[in-house]
Amino acid sequence: MDIALLIEKVILISVVLGISLVTAMYTTLAERKIAGFLQDRYGPNRAGPFGILQPLADGVKLFTKEEIIPREANRFLFVLGPSLAMLMACVGTAVIPWGEELEIGGRTVSLQIADVNIGILYIFGVVALGVYGIMIGGWASNNKYSLLSAIRAASQNISYEISLGLSLIALLMVTGTLSLGEIVEQQRGFNWNIWYQPLGFILFLTCSFAETNRNPFDLVECETELVGGYHTEYSSMKLGFFLFAEYINIFVASAVMSTLYFGGYNFPGMDALAQAGVSQNWITLIGVGAMFVKVLLFIFFFIWVRWTVPRFRYDQLMKLGWNIMIPLAIANIVITGVVIWLTGN
Amino acid sequence: MLLQSSASSYLPILIQGIMALAFVGITMVITHLVGPKRRTIDKLTPFESGISSVGNARSPFSIKYFLVAILFVLFDVEVIFMYPWAVNFRELGGKGMIEMFVFMGMLLLGFFYVIRKGALDWEK
Numbered sequence: 051m052d053i054a055l056l057i058e059k060v061i062l063i064s065v066v067l068g069i070s071l072v073t074a075m076y077t078t079l080a081e082r083k084i085a086g087f088l089q090d091r092y093g094p095n096r097a098g099p100f101g102i103l104q105p106l107a108d109g110v111k112l113f114t115k116e117e118i119i120p121r122e123a124n125r126f127l128f129v130l131g132p133s134l135a136m137l138m139a140c141v142g143t144a145v146i147p148w149g150e151e152l153e154i155g156g157r158t159v160s161l162q163i164a165d166v167n168i169g170i171l172y173i174f175g176v177v178a179l180g181v182y183g184i185m186i187g188g189w190a191s192n193n194k195y196s197l198l199s200a201i202r203a204a205s206q207n208i209s210y211e212i213s214l215g216l217s218l219i220a221l222l223m224v225t226g227t228l229s230l231g232e233i234v235e236q237q238r239g240f241n242w243n244i245w246y247q248p249l250g251f252i253l254f255l256t257c258s259f260a261e262t263n264r265n266p267f268d269l270v271e272c273e274t275e276l277v278g279g280y281h282t283e284y285s286s287m288k289l290g291f292f293l294f295a296e297y298i299n300i301f302v303a304s305a306v307m308s309t310l311y312f313g314g315y316n317f318p319g320m321d322a323l324a325q326a327g328v329s330q331n332w333i334t335l336i337g338v339g340a341m342f343v344k345v346l347l348f349i350f351f352f353i354w355v356r357w358t359v360p361r362f363r364y365d366q367l368m369k370l371g372w373n374i375m376i377p378l379a380i381a382n383i384v385i386t387g388v389v390i391w392l393t394g395n
Numbered sequence: 396m397l398l399q400s401s402a403s404s405y406l407p408i409l410i411q412g413i414m415a416l417a418f419v420g421i422t423m424v425i426t427h428l429v430g431p432k433r434r435t436i437d438k439l440t441p442f443e444s445g446i447s448s449v450g451n452a453r454s455p456f457s458i459k460y461f462l463v464a465i466l467f468v469l470f471d472v473e474v475i476f477m478y479p480w481a482v483n484f485r486e487l488g489g490k491g492m493i494e495m496f497v498f499m500g501m502l503l504l505g506f507f508y509v510i511r512k513g514a515l516d517w518e519k
Contacts, residue, residue, distance in 0.1 A: 059407045063414055116430045121439040122452075133419045140415035144408045164407040171478070172408070193441040194452045205460050208467040215474035222481035282442055287426035291419070365517035368463070372515050376470075376506065380499060383477075387492050390484065 054157070063163055066143050073349075074297035075105040081353045088357045112290035120283050122192040131187025132284065132291035138180040139298035145169040146305050147231050149315045149338035153331055161315075161338065162231055169230035170218060173306055177214075177261055180299065181207040184263075184270065187292065188280035199279035202364065203263065203270040209371040210260035210267075216379035217253035220386040221310060234314035239321055242313040249382045251311045253375060258303040260371070262296060265356040269364055304348030308341060315341040462514050473502050 079094065079101060086093025094101035119128055149161035166172065181204055188200020224246050225233045237243055244251050260267040271279030278284075281292045308314055315337035323333055362370070441448045480487065480495050509515065 059410060060414075063407065063411045067411070067414060067418070113426050113429050114431075116432065117427055118434075118438060120441050121436075122441060129423065133423060136419050137412075137415050140418065141408070141412050144411045163411060164404055166404050166408070189453075191441070192452045194443065194454075197452050198456070201456060201460050205463045208471075209463060212467065212470045212474060215471065216477075219474070219477045219481045222478065223484040226482055226485055228478070228482060277442065277444065286430050287422055290426075291422070368515060368517055373510060377503075380503065383481075383499070384496065387484070387496070391489055391492055 058157075058159055059163065062159075062161070063144075066148070066163060067140060070140070070143055070298055070301050073301050073345075074294055075109070077297045077300060077349055077353075078108065078293075079104050080349070081356070084350070084353045085357050088354075109290070112287050115286045117286040117288065118283070120192060123283065124190040124192070127186050127190035128283075129288070131183050131185075131190055132281075132288045132295075133183075134186060135180065135183025135295040136291040136298075138176055138183060139295040139302065142173060142176045142299070142302040143305065145172050145230050146302075146309055147234050147314055148341055150330070150334045152334050161334070165229060165231040167227070167229045169233075170222070170228045170310075173230075173302075174215065174218075178207075178211060180261075180295075183292075183295065184280050187284070191280070191283040193283050195276045195278070195282045196280050199270050199272075199276045199282075203280060206263075206267065206269065206367060206371070207261055209368060210257045210375070213253055213371060213375035213379045214257035214261065216376065216383065217250045217257065218310075220250045220379075220382045221247050221254075223383070223386050223390060230309055230314075234309055234316065237313040237316050239316060240313070240318040242311065242316070244311045247311065247382075247386070249378065250386075251307075253379050253382065254311070255307065256375065258307065259352070259355070260367075262299045262303055262352075264296075264300065264352055266359045266362050267367060268356075268361060269367060272361060300349055300352050301345065304345045304352070305341075307348055308344035312344050314344075459515075459517060466509060466514065470502075470506075 082104075083093040083101070094104040097103040097107045119125055144163045145166060147162040147165070152159045152161060184203045185200045188196040188203070191197070221243060222228065224243060225236055227233060233243075259265075263270045270276075271281070273279075276282070281289050284292060315334075317337060317340040320333055320337065323336075324330070441452060443449070476498075477495070480491065484491070
């Protein structure tokens with residue numbers, strides 16, 4: 051790997067990390083604003099016009115709060131928990147293709163940090179590691195609520211990981227590759243995977259709600275039963291990391307869903323634009339814009355569901371995960387297999 | 396497979412990991428230095444809804460969680476088996492598909508056994 055490519059990658063990584071952090075920050079504001087709208091009230095509107103400085107104010111506040119480590123907590127694991135949650139949220143974006151190639155001064159710059167041929171497995175691995183942060187943090191706190199919440203989190207995440215994996219298998223049968231770059235290229239124009247995998251998409255969407263611990267699957271921090279859940283004992287930026295990691299995970303999950311099922315940076319009419327003589331750089335930029343519109347729509351959907359649907363009970367959650375999602379996912383694989391085999395392509 | 400990945404194509408992932416680690420580490424140190432430190436006994440006691448805490452938090456909990464973990468290990472390994480098959484689905488053709496359906500049938504038999512045994516019945 052030569053030095054120019056290395057610099058290019060470092061810049062791209064900084065931009066992607068920056069965008070994911072800023073998006074997560076403003077998702078917190080969007081959540082409160084949309085909650086306000088849905089409940090017929092204002093939401094935050096004091097810090098700056100329309101409250102746009104609210105996330106910054108929250109960040110400063112979290113930084114300047116006292117850091118409390120309870121007496122009976124395991125100090126090392128207590129710090130490791132939120133760090134791991136944040137770290138795993140930050141590295142998930144590495145294999146997502148954000149756009150086609152850009153031509154800058156004769157150099158072709160790929161807008162994907164790493165196009166590895168096991169892209170989906172990498173994301174799967176990062177998602178699986180994410181639960182360790184919650185588990186370690188909850189156990190290390192030595193608080194009854196935290197421990198119960200951590201066990202619930204682990205149990206919930208591993209249950210939905212099976213259906214997540216199974217719903218992806220049907221998609222892989224259609225695409226025939228694990229590389230996210232190739233999966234997006236196959237969906238050029240309007241040839242999106244959602245048209246071939248509608249049931250698979252619904253299963254994947256449900257599982258991503260469960261994996262990000264969002265309502266209606268937020269039993270992990272179910273306030274009426276568990277106070278604050280796994281972060282009951284946390285304060286200052288350690289608490290901030292747990293909350294923030296959840297929003298970055300929503301961003302990553304939205305990006306993965308856009309990439310796998312909604313064509314990523316592809317948009318209808320991109321070939322017509324190329325024929326009309328629009329330069330490739332402009333098409334790439336419009337593609338990046340299309341990708342972000344899709345991601346933001348998914349984030350809006352996450353928020354919308356949170357303020358619309360009530361929370362499940364724990365046994366209902368497990369019943370949905372095991373008794374309904376897994377058989378449906380296997381049926382989806384069988385249907386996909388038979389259809390591909392009969393149509394012979 | 397069309398796309399071949401060498402070790403160098405994983406280097407950007409490593410760089411991103413290091414940068415994320417640096418961000419997390421620096422933030423942790425700053426928040427440790429910036430915040431005030433006024434420790435009292437009550438503040439450092441585990442929170443239990445305002446009443447004084449009773450006993451150790453690390454007490455035994457429902458065996459069901461352990462059962463779920465064991466079943467996860469079993470089923471997730473099966474799911475991983477299916478990945479190479481799914482990627483090469485078109486090359487393997489009808490024979491490969493029927494072989495995999497037999498495998499999935501056996502997996503489902505085990506699955507229904509678990510359900511009928513009530514291993515995931517949270518009410519009992």
